[in-house]
Amino acid sequence: MKIQAAVAWEAGATLSIEEFDLDEPRDDEILVKVEAVGVCHTDDNARLGRLPVVFPIILGHEGAGLVERTGRNVAKVKPGDRVLFTPDYCGKCEQCVLGGTPYCDQVVPVTFIGTRPDGSPRAHQDGKPVRASFFGQSSFATHSLVTERNIVPVQEGAPLHYLAGFTCGVQTGAGAILNAMPVHTASRVAIWGTGAVGLAAVMAAKASGAAEIVALDRVGHRLALAAELGATAAIDTSGQDLADVATAVVKLTGRGADVALDTTGNPLVILAAVQSLATHGTASVITSIGAPVTLSPGELLLKGRQLRGTMGGHINPTVFIPRLLDLHAKGRFPVDRLVKNYPFAEVNQAIADSLSGETIKPVLCLPGG
Ligand SMILES: [Zn+2]
Ligand SMILES: [Zn+2]
Numbered sequence: 001m002k003i004q005a006a007v008a009w010e011a012g013a014t015l016s017i018e019e020f021d022l023d024e025p026r027d028d029e030i031l032v033k034v035e036a037v038g039v040c041h042t043d044d045n046a047r048l049g050r051l052p053v054v055f056p057i058i059l060g061h062e063g064a065g066l067v068e069r070t071g072r073n074v075a076k077v078k079p080g081d082r083v084l085f086t087p088d089y090c091g092k093c094e095q096c097v098l099g100g101t102p103y104c105d106q107v108v109p110v111t112f113i114g115t116r117p118d119g120s121p122r123a124h125q126d127g128k129p130v131r132a133s134f135f136g137q138s139s140f141a142t143h144s145l146v147t148e149r150n151i152v153p154v155q156e157g158a159p160l161h162y163l164a165g166f167t168c169g170v171q172t173g174a175g176a177i178l179n180a181m182p183v184h185t186a187s188r189v190a191i192w193g194t195g196a197v198g199l200a201a202v203m204a205a206k207a208s209g210a211a212e213i214v215a216l217d218r219v220g221h222r223l224a225l226a227a228e229l230g231a232t233a234a235i236d237t238s239g240q241d242l243a244d245v246a247t248a249v250v251k252l253t254g255r256g257a258d259v260a261l262d263t264t265g266n267p268l269v270i271l272a273a274v275q276s277l278a279t280h281g282t283a284s285v286i287t288s289i290g291a292p293v294t295l296s297p298g299e300l301l302l303k304g305r306q307l308r309g310t311m312g313g314h315i316n317p318t319v320f321i322p323r324l325l326d327l328h329a330k331g332r333f334p335v336d337r338l339v340k341n342y343p344f345a346e347v348n349q350a351i352a353d354s355l356s357g358e359t360i361k362p363v364l365c366l367p368g369g
Pocket of ligand 2: 039041042043168169
């Protein structure tokens with residue numbers, strides 16, 4: 001079928017919305033009319049060739065929409081159902097079987113190569129193949145092909161124009177706090193960087209009842225929102241020496257942070273996040289892109305601290321997203337506060353506004369969505 005989709009023809013090229021031929025759904029595939037799709041820094045890192053994608057590729061990995069048609073082996077959904085897309089995974093390796101799908105052994109090919117597992121492309125233009133399985137979805141498009149592995153059904157009438165923002169960065173921030181480094185009512189938490197991932201972590205820490213939630217950023221309006229969403233203290237780091245900022249976090253919390261989350265990928269911020277930790281505190285990174293971190297072993301050893309990585313939401317999103325939706329329904333995870341909607345035609349502007357910090361979580365609305 002004919003679709004409109006935003007393609008990156010080569011590394012560094014501006015995304016171009018063009019017509020493509022999308023395959024009919026195979027037996028295990030689901031054709032979804034995309035109604036909304038979140039924009040994430042990962043889309044831009046892929047566009048710039050900083051991730052191992054193969055061009056040309058249709059980007060977009062936080063899609064949501066209406067099931068139009070299903071292959072004959074699909075039982076999880078039927079035409080007319082509404083679904084959120086999640087990052088794909090192989091479903092067969094040890095981590096996938098254990099439920100740790102973000103750590104799938106095949107995460108690089110499944111996420112970035114952009115073809116089906118058998119190597120076939122899902123889309124063409126003028127008979128030439130175009131990669132259309134970015135994160136198993138390539139959802140900067142009017143239609144996507146997905147499978148039962150990477151969808152979460154949601155209620156009829158669910159507000160996809162902001163729920164689309166749940167499925168990557170938001171679950172990453174929330175999962176770091178709720179799944180990877182669980183906090184409790186006595187916990188001191190420091191969130192370094194309050195974009196969508198960081199603000200999701202703030203909301204998760206608040207929902208967990210953390211005693212102290214320190215938000216750190218260089219953008220004033222993001223810190224103001226962090227305070228509204230539950231941060232008990234906000235530190236504007238602009239122009240400050242990060243070692244001094246780490247000392248300030250220790251002072252504010254009395255003993256240092258038990259849990260620190262770096263959302264920036266900046267090696268100096270990661271070092272400061274570690275230096276802000278209490279004894280036995282844990283800091284986590286959530287991005288694979290960034291310069292090497294220089295860290296004296298003593299920063300970890302002398303206080304028994306840990307520095308770790310947390311991928312995705314740390315557990316299978318088809319389990320985790322419904323938990324977040326439940327928290328959202330109870331008013332304890334107000335993701336809608338982060339979202340600004342853009343028409344699909346403004347995909348490049350939405351990416352630019354995300355990168356500049358102007359918009360915390362852009363979500364594109366597709367025609368008819
Ligand atoms: Zn796997
Ligand atoms: Zn993402």
